[in-house]
Amino acid sequence: MSRKDLRSHPREDIGQELVWAEINLAHLKHNLRQLRRIVDRKTGILAIVKADAYGHGMVRVAKTLEKNGVRFFGVANIHEAMELRKVCPGASILVLGCPHPKQAPLYIKNNIIPTISCREDALPFEKLLAANLARSGFPVHVKIDTGMGRLGIWHKQAPQLIRELADCKHLSIQGVYTHFANADHREKKRTLKQIQYFQYLLKVLKQLKVKPRYVHAANSIGLVRFKKTHLNLVRPGLLLYGINPTGGPLPLRLKPVMILKTRVALIKEVETGRSISYGSTYKTKGRTKIAVLPIGYSHGYRVGFSNKTQVVIQGRRYPVVGRVTMDQTLVDLGPKTSVRRWDEVFLIGGGISANELAGHISSIPYEIVCSIHSRIPRF
Ligand SMILES: Cc1ncc(COP(=O)(O)O)c(C=O)c1O
Incomplete structure (x- = not known):
């Protein structure tokens, strides 16, 4: 079956997907x-x-x-x-x-x-x-x-x-x-x-x-x-x-149709002063745990998000640190965390809107959702 055939699936089939969108x-x-x-x-x-x-x-x-x-x-x-x-x-x-x-x-x-x-x-x-x-x-x-x-x-x-x-x-x-x-x-x-x-x-x-x-x-x-x-x-x-074109007040109550998710693929303990990702644009300020997320700009998660956006895991926000790479993005979990390997991660949804992501890169929410690559399965 081609990837395209896999794109629209029942929710129960999410199984062990590492990056996926849920369409409500x-x-x-x-x-x-x-x-x-x-x-x-x-x-x-x-x-x-x-x-x-x-x-x-x-x-x-x-x-x-x-x-x-x-x-x-x-x-x-x-x-x-x-x-x-x-x-x-x-x-x-x-x-x-x-x-x-x-x-x-x-x-x-x-x-x-x-x-x-x-x-x-x-x-x-x-x-x-x-x-x-x-x-x-x-x-x-x-x-x-x-x-x-x-x-x-x-x-x-x-x-x-x-x-x-x-x-x-x-x-x-x-x-x-x-x-x-x-x-x-x-x-x-x-x-x-x-x-x-x-x-x-x-x-x-x-x-x-x-x-x-x-x-x-x-x-x-x-x-x-x-x-x-x-x-x-x-x-x-x-x-x-379900996306507000301006982010300002609207006379209707919208519900976002898309949620974009990934999983924590790896957690690493690192020391103070360790540099993270290409260009070493982030240095850890203390001992901490870094989560590796298997999503990057090839999926539509933009380089411009580097050191700016946040993700949500177990209902809490964590910062994206270092440069977003082609297939991987890094998140600082802090030294004490209950986050576990393979936990689900909200990239859009869970309180993070396409408008919020767009704001970080002087873009518009249209561009954020249209950029989510077609190879990401939709459930
Ligand atoms: C000609 C035309 N009409 C309508 C629309 C829908 O716009 P919106 O998504 O802002 O409702 C578009 C979107 O680009 C368009 O090009």
Whole structure:
């Protein structure tokens, strides 16, 4: 059996794993319920499950969400979309990234919705559908740049593109969407400007008699902070995984879906003044016990955590000392400790959040969970 096959396992099988993630699908359902409490009943949920559901395992996450009423998913590329299509045959799947012209047949064959940012994105679809005498109405979503400066057509040029797309007989503009650049900022001005641009465009579309079934804008923090961004579809990612995008107060109670654990692989007694790990960046201040944890940067436990983060063993916090290496990390247990070899260690969970880890390396919680390597089994 390949490692990939081992990735999603029942909890009882943790056995003697040395590094693993526990994915709590009950917490995922809880977070979905919490989200529904703040979103209008008429507004749909497009769950973002790209990057292997932010490291949580796309297949199990999507199946759970689908069982709980989610019918629409967002992924990063056609490969993720095709993997998802195998397990959610009836779901709508939107690819948020650009379609390569040669991927058009895969989109059409698997009924995957592309994001269109310009005319050239649409033409391969139109041509292929026309050549195959396909039915009309292949759904596309048009991305509008209202200030993110990434994908999408600049909002002022969008009416022209949309008119051209409306002339493509085989395509149907099922959705029009934008994405916020600053929804997490204390200062709301920039997001309000983006909303204003988008709403103005929607008015223009009405005048052009273009009526997309879905109009959407809100990511997790957008939907929490700006009610008027809900429109008729919201696109949460991080909130579903129970992680607070900003670390600030939220109007919902989230439960983290992922716990990352390892075990104490070795305990060594060392004297005062002993240096620890590459570069000797830590010297013991007295006699102490050092625990070796079999996780390192190759698993996604970052070098930047060296001498900064803590882990939790038997409910107590201990500091990570010395440089985190490729496969091993060291922890100072102090001279008197009840910690034993093979004890479980919380790296995320047990009171340590992805936000806390991100704070140590000037990063964001998204990067922490997405970095947890796919070779770590998920239970
Ligand atoms: C276009 C788009 N929509 C929605 C999301 C979900 O964002 P969040 O995880 O902050 O909810 C993302 C994530 O990067 C995105 O790129």
